[in-house]
Structures are given as structure tokens and as C-alpha cells.
Amino acid sequence: MTLYPLGHTTLDDLQQIAESLVPRVAPEFGVARNVNGIEVRPLGIDKGSGARRIAERLAIPLHAMAGMGDSDPT
Secondary structure, eight states, X not given: XXXXXXXXXXXXXXXXXXXXXXXXXXXXXXXXXXXXXXEEXXXXXXXXXXXXXXXXXXXXXXXXXXXXXXXXXX
């Protein structure tokens, strides 16, 4: 899930709130910042783990794959 700041809330504010709440209510999830929002996702799950899983299931070497993200890196 990606959280986006609204109104006068800044990305820093939103990150601080998420980092204080998520470990208490959903300890199996982590908080990560991207360019425009705060991502809340299961620990150990990211684009890299997804690419490795796809490569394994399709028997394609990871170095033979290419990818494209939907936002700029931070």
C-alpha cells in the first residue's frame, strides 16, 4: 500500500506517523519511502524479490531480465 500526503501533511510527517504505527499494528510489515509516498509492504517483499521469483519460475537467468519502475529512486 502506498500512502500519499494530503493537505498540509508533508512526506516527512507521513513517514514518521507510519513508522510509529506500523510496527505496533502490523509488525510483519515495513515502511519505506519513495519519491512521492510512503510504502507499507510485507517485510522481505520488494521488486528485487519479485524479479527473482519470476526468473526462477520461468527459468530465465536474472541477468537476462530488464525492468522498469513506476517512480524515481530516492
